[in-house]
Amino acid sequence: MAAPVATRRSAAPALFGAAAAWFDVDACPHATPGGDNIVHTTGWGAQPNAAMIVFSIFAMHALQVDSIIITHHGAADGSERLRVRYGINAVLPETVIHDAAIAPGEQRTVITGLDCIVAIEGAAFGTAQLLQAYEGGDGWWLDEVRIVTSDCMAMHVQQLESALPLRARPVFDLLGRPIARHAAQGIYLDAQGRRVMVME
DSSP states (O other): OOOOOESSSSOOOOEOOOOEESOEEEEEEETTTOOOEEEEEEOSSSSOOOOEEEEEEEEOOOEEEEEEEEEEETTTOEEEEEEEEEEESSSOOOEEEEEEOBBBEOOOOOOOOOOOOOOOOTSOEEEEEEEEEEEEEEEEEEEEEEEEEEOOOOOOOOOOSSSSSSOOOOOOTTOOOOOOSSSSSSSOOOTTOOOEEEEO
C-alpha cells in the first residue's frame, strides 16, 4: 500500500492520491492472499509524537469529501489507539477528526462529515491527513486508506444590499409567473409582492 485510494463518484478523473510519507515509523509490507500488501508499522510511542504517516490527495476542482475509510488490524501487544488529524490546504494539520481504540483483528474505521476541498487563491486543490497509532505496545497493521468524494454542491453566497431603495417595477404577473422587462398594460407584482399597475 503506497498511496491512498481516491474514489470520486463520477466518471471524470479529478482526484489523485500521492505516495504515503512515513515519519519516524518503520514500515514492512507483507503480501496478502489477494495479491495486495498490508503494512506492519512499528516505532509508535505511548503518546502521539513525531511518529506519523502522512497521506496527501489533490483535487482538480472543488470536491466534497464524503468519507475516509481506513482498513487496519490491531496487533498482539501492539498500539491500542488510532488518531487521525486532517486539514484542507494545511501542512501537518492539527485538527483531530478521529481518536479511538484499536480493536484486535481486522477493522474498518469510517470518518464522515468532512468539508469540501477548495483551493486557496493561486494554489492547487489538496488535503493532507495524518495517521498516528499510539498507547500500549508498539505495532499496527495498515491495509488500505480509501477517500470517497463527490462534486461539492456547497456555495458561499454573500448577500449584497443596494444602498438605494428599489423602484417599484413589475416582476411577476398575478399568478406568480415572471414577466418581461417591459410589461403590457395590467396589474402585476413587484419584487416585494406589492401590486403595481401598468398603464400605457
